[in-house]
Amino acid sequence: MPFESSIPFLLEFPFEWTYIRSIIRVSLYVSLVAVSLSTICSLPVALLVGFAEFRGKRLLTSIINTGMGFPSVVVGLVVLFAVSNQGPLGSLDLVFTPEAMIMSQFILAFPVITGVSLAAVSGVEQTVRDAAYAMGGTRLDVALVTIKEARYGIATAVLAGFGRAISEVGSVLIVGGNIAGSDGTSKTRTITTAIQLEARQGRYRTAMILGAILVVLVLLVNAIVVRLGSDDGGYR
Amino acid sequence: MPIQRRAFIAAMGSGAAAGLAGCLGDDSDSDGDGPEISGETLTLTTTTSTEDTGLLNELNAPFEDRYGVTVDAVAQGTGAALKTARDGDSDVVMVHARSLEDEFIEDSYGVNRRDLMFNDFVIVGSPDDPASIAGSEDVNEALNAIAESESTFISRGDNSGTHTKEQALWDDAGRDSDTLGEWYTDIGGGMGDALNRANELGAYTLSDRGTYLSMQGNTDLEIHVQGPVEGGPESLMNPYGIVAVNPAVHDHVNYDLAMAYIGYITGPDGQDIIKNYTVDGEQLFFPEALSEAPNFQQYVPEGWDGGDQ
Numbered sequence: 405m406p407f408e409s410s411i412p413f414l415l416e417f418p419f420e421w422t423y424i425r426s427i428i429r430v431s432l433y434v435s436l437v438a439v440s441l442s443t444i445c446s447l448p449v450a451l452l453v454g455f456a457e458f459r460g461k462r463l464l465t466s467i468i469n470t471g472m473g474f475p476s477v478v479v480g481l482v483v484l485f486a487v488s489n490q491g492p493l494g495s496l497d498l499v500f501t502p503e504a505m506i507m508s509q510f511i512l513a514f515p516v517i518t519g520v521s522l523a524a525v526s527g528v529e530q531t532v533r534d535a536a537y538a539m540g541g542t543r544l545d546v547a548l549v550t551i552k553e554a555r556y557g558i559a560t561a562v563l564a565g566f567g568r569a570i571s572e573v574g575s576v577l578i579v580g581g582n583i584a585g586s587d588g589t590s591k592t593r594t595i596t597t598a599i600q601l602e603a604r605q606g607r608y609r610t611a612m613i614l615g616a617i618l619v620v621l622v623l624l625v626n627a628i629v630v631r632l633g634s635d636d637g638g639y640r
Numbered sequence: 641m642p643i644q645r646r647a648f649i650a651a652m653g654s655g656a657a658a659g660l661a662g663c664l665g666d667d668s669d670s671d672g673d674g675p676e677i678s679g680e681t682l683t684l685t686t687t688t689s690t691e692d693t694g695l696l697n698e699l700n701a702p703f704e705d706r707y708g709v710t711v712d713a714v715a716q717g718t719g720a721a722l723k724t725a726r727d728g729d730s731d732v733v734m735v736h737a738r739s740l741e742d743e744f745i746e747d748s749y750g751v752n753r754r755d756l757m758f759n760d761f762v763i764v765g766s767p768d769d770p771a772s773i774a775g776s777e778d779v780n781e782a783l784n785a786i787a788e789s790e791s792t793f794i795s796r797g798d799n800s801g802t803h804t805k806e807q808a809l810w811d812d813a814g815r816d817s818d819t820l821g822e823w824y825t826d827i828g829g830g831m832g833d834a835l836n837r838a839n840e841l842g843a844y845t846l847s848d849r850g851t852y853l854s855m856q857g858n859t860d861l862e863i864h865v866q867g868p869v870e871g872g873p874e875s876l877m878n879p880y881g882i883v884a885v886n887p888a889v890h891d892h893v894n895y896d897l898a899m900a901y902i903g904y905i906t907g908p909d910g911q912d913i914i915k916n917y918t919v920d921g922e923q924l925f926f927p928e929a930l931s932e933a934p935n936f937q938q939y940v941p942e943g944w945d946g947g948d949q
Binding site: 488489490494497499500581582583585586587591601603604605606607608 | 683688691692696697698699700701704710711712713714715727728729829830832833835836854855858859890892
């Protein structure tokens with residue numbers, strides 16, 4: 405697009421900023437909560453599986469790795485069955501809420517974060533752990549040392565989980581219902597489901613702008629995590 | 641019949657009362673004898689057409705303001721909207737497939753159906769019009785011409801109201817939509833998807849006038865066969881109904897709020913909004929709830945005989 409035409413283009417920006425802000429907020433809220441919960445649950449699993457030697461370890465590892473590619477719409481369907489009023493969690497009234505979306509994003513992100521962290525943790529030298537034990541460390545200390553050593557890989561894991569959660573559309577559409585209020589604030593509409601809605605209506609330009617916003621957001625979150633991960637000035 | 645008769649009659653009675661309250665209108669927030677609904681949330685499942693045209697926001701904002709409630713509108717196809725309501729996951733449904741609505745009521749999941757509004761279906765296609773159906777006033781002839789010339793036809797294929805209508809029209813034309821051939825393309829998507837696809841492929845499709853008009857700027861598609869709004873055949877009529885989910889089946893649904901919504905939307909305020917809603921100067925929907933000669937059949941399935949239970 406030539407420069408001179410970009411000014412009116414911005415002026416006739418095809419949607420309200422309150423609308424944009426609220427769908428960004430919902431997208432980030434759902435994805436960040438889901439990824440945080442997944443990380444909290446994934447790290448202990450990754451450490452346990454990574455350190456322990458047991459029968460079936462390879463099987464378990466490959467199950468986790470399979471989960472990384474699990475189809476998201478299937479997860480959406482399963483969560484919908486669970487939270488629907490006819491399902492086992494029906495009494496909690498979760499269908500078409502951000503909480504239901506968090507559940508599905510959690511299920512999607514968990515294997516990704518576990519799988520990538522597991523690879524990172526397994527890559528930490530046995531000698532590091534031995535040294536930590538030798539210095540009189542408790543199991544928790546050893547775990548912390550290992551996490552510190554593997555932090556770059558774990559950051560990658562969290563980012564991969566976040567990328568999967570925030571760019572996912574099928575399951576959030578099914579369990580969230582793509583709801584925005586008549587005042588233009590989003591309840592369960594995320595950037596991805598908004599793009600789907602705009603594309604359905606043939607408003608490709610609005611969809612493209614939303615897509616650009618999504619890409620910028622993912623880049624920003626990546627930059628922040630990389631920044632946090634490099635507190636000693638760089639990676640090893 | 642599975643409907644519990646007393647609950648059904650009671651529900652019909654309070655529906656009529658809520659409808660009346662809607663008619664009398666302006667003092668609805670001044671007294672305290674109605675059920676307290678402020679602060680509550682109504683889950684409405686509806687079709688993509690009401691959301692995609694922008695009508696839904698226009699209708700819901702004043703209702704939310706007046707009653708201090710929230711309306712969560714989930715836009716699905718008619719089939720999915722009714723299924724969600726059957727599961728008790730919504731409080732009220734606004735759809736446009738009378739046969740499916742009747743089934744929903746006969747199976748005791750819905751009470752208090754009311755006619756809401758109508759618009760019409762049109763057969764749209766590329767300006768080249770390979771089957772030469774432009775200006776036809778006979779739907780059967782037009783569909784048969786499309787079939788004989790094997791021109792690409794896009795079907796929603798998503799069990800929506802429009803899809804249900806389209807299948808019925810093929811039936812009327814003496815053709816089975818399951819065995820039409822490769823030119824008949826089932827896309828499993830919303831109305832907007834179907835219009836976009838028809839535009840890309842230079843194909844025909846059946847569209848509701850509202851969605852077509854709201855997307856007119858984005859496609860080259862033209863109306864070849866008009867519906868009754870522009871003098872076309874009655875068989876292309878597209879009536880919308882609104883039905884409350886039966887609280888006797890799903891006791892957790894917000895029946896009071898659902899009936900308040902039905903009362904509002906079928907009352908003068910809601911009907912005025914529907915009448916005055918335009919896109920590019922074109923009226924998309926025509927209000928139908930306020931009639932001088934009320935059609936009591938609208939509350940029950942068509943042909944329903946309540947005499948012998």
